[in-house]
Amino acid sequence: MxxxxxxxxxxxxxxxxxxxxxxxxxxxxxxxxxxxxxxxxxxxxxxxxxxxxxxxxxxxxxxxxxxxxxxxxxxxxxxxxxxxxxxxxxxxxxxxxxxxxxxxxxxxxxxxxxxxxxxxxxxxxxxxxxxxxxxxxxxxKKKYNQNLLLNVNLQLTDSTYIFIKQYHTERDMGYDFSFEKFEGNKLKQKLMASSIRWDKQDTLFKLSNYRRRTILASKDIIETGSNLDTLFDFSPDDLVNVDYKAKEMNSIELAKFINKSEKRGISNxxxxxxxxxxxxxxxxxxxxxxxxxxxxxxxxxxxxxxxxxxxxxxxxxxxxxxxxxxxxxxxxxxxxxxxxxxxxxxxxxxxxxxxxxxxxxx
Known part of the structure; x- marks a missing residue:
């Protein structure tokens, strides 16, 4: 046969x-x-x-x-x-x-x-x-606001969170930024800045007009300044949650993205x-x-x-x-x-x- x-x-x-x-x-x-x-x-x-x-x-x-x-x-x-x-x-x-x-x-x-x-x-x-x-x-046709993200919330780890009121993806620039670190239910550190910008060349974030408060057992430490270069466990790509991104990632990348996003507390x-x-x-x-x-x-x-x-x-x-x-x-x-x-x-x-x-x- x-x-x-x-x-x-x-x-x-x-x-x-x-x-x-x-x-x-x-x-x-x-x-x-x-x-x-x-x-x-x-x-x-x-x-x-x-x-x-x-x-x-x-x-x-x-x-x-x-x-x-x-x-x-x-x-x-x-x-x-x-x-x-x-x-x-x-x-x-x-x-x-x-x-x-x-x-x-x-x-x-x-x-x-x-x-x-x-x-x-x-x-x-x-x-x-x-x-x-x-x-x-x-x-x-390009829409005026297609590159503007509003009220971005992201859980980086089990104890760290960020919030950005506005983020412009084309300029890699955000405004009214805050970073919070917890120990259990207690806030241990809070970092706020009027703006945050992603530096692609140095792969770090640049904060302007920042204020950092560290909460210790006996006292609080408050630090302020005009500019601060720092690292966070996220990149601008992690802020964008749009349909076409899923279609543009191969399955290995997509599985890693889903797993990472679940750990960061993204709901849907x-x-x-x-x-x-x-x-x-x-x-x-x-x-x-x-x-x-x-x-x-x-x-x-x-x-x-x-x-x-x-x-x-x-x-x-x-x-x-x-x-x-x-x-x-x-x-x-x-x-x-x-x-x-x-x-x-x-x-x-x-x-x-x-x-x-x-x-x-x-």
Whole structure:
């Protein structure tokens, strides 16, 4: 049966590449038509930079996004063709069970899953970083206050906290800064400054008009001054808690960021947790979507391939709908992000199991 396995596996992978090869040029053409006027506004923007920084990463990001849809359509397409050519009937006539018939599909799904895992966890975040930076620089209108953070609270350790009333990310400059150090429930030190500035060259903070109060057992020590260079256990990047940062960090960096933020007492990290869990759940869906597609298209129907494609595409869009709803709900502060991200896979996994046993009995 090795010849049959190789034949199906070859069809599986080649059909997937074909569908992706059809979807991506359409997406690029639509994007070019929407963005061409914005490209032309920048005299310093060359065609090489547009291709290298924007469209190469566009292909990586959206190719990864389209992968589940392309996989589902590809499996339905070539399996329906096998059924319409009565090739599957011949396979069953050779006493090959439905479970054995699924073996090359399982191998193909494993190849796609491993590839998608590597892309999701390491390659796509790097592409997102370059792609988003290009969009922020050339394509999106800059808002006046997008770089202004207000009332920033951060727990550095179990006993140290900082507060900044205003922080300008572009200038790395903050105002009304305070640092507090506790021992149990007792305040041991408080440092206040009218402004705080991050010095990238020396990798330290510069305080101006500061006042430091150290509380000892018998007395308080108060120190004031115009300027103070000091170190803190945070950097300006730790102050920014925005969605796009999660997409621009690879999974090792993202896991470290989540762990560090949890220790610092940041209350809602579900946006980051959703992104982290989704990088695994979406590739694993390759198995589920493959088995559903095979079960739907492995039997010859009166309507032929068109009926199978109509049912399959409807199910695919239903899966995408559930996925988006799960992401939105999972980002809420009171939800379990891990459960919500995996919920669409659990629902469609149950459907895949039902269809598997239904076909295995027939």
């Amino acid at each position: 090795k010849i049959l396995d190789k034949y199906i596996l070859k069809k599986y992978l080649s059909s997937l590449i074909l569908i992706l090869g059809l979807l991506l040029p359409i997406a690029i053409a639509i994007n070019v038509s929407e963005k061409i006027d914005k490209f032309l506004r920048h005299d310093d923007l060359g065609i090489g930079e547009i291709i290298q920084d924007y469209y190469v990463n566009f292909i990586v990001i959206f190719g990864n996004t389209f992968l589940p849809l392309a996989l589902f359509i590809a499996v339905i397409f070539f399996t329906s063709k096998l059924a319409s050519n009565t090739e599957i009937i011949a396979i069953h006539s050779a006493k090959l069970s439905f479970t054995r018939f699924l073996k090359p599909y399982f191998v193909g799904a494993t190849i796609v899953t491993l590839f998608a895992l590597a892309m999701n966890h390491f390659v796509v975040p790097k592409s997102n970083k370059v792609f988003n930076e290009f969009e922020r620089t050339y394509l999106k 990290l579900n946006t980051y947790l959703v992104e982290f869990h989704k990088r695994t759940s979406l590739p694993v869906s390759s198995y589920i979507l493959t088995f559903i597609a095979v079960a739907l298209s492995s039997r010859k129907k009166r309507g032929g391939m068109g009926v199978n494609l109509a049912i399959g595409i409807s199910l695919m869009f239903l899966y995408v709908f559930f996925l988006k709803i799960a992401e939105v709900l999972g980002a809420g502060a009171e939800t379990n992000s891990l459960f919500m991200v995996w919920l669409p896979n659990l629902i469609f996994g149950a459907l895949a199991i039902y269809l598997f046993f239904k076909n295995a009995r027939n």
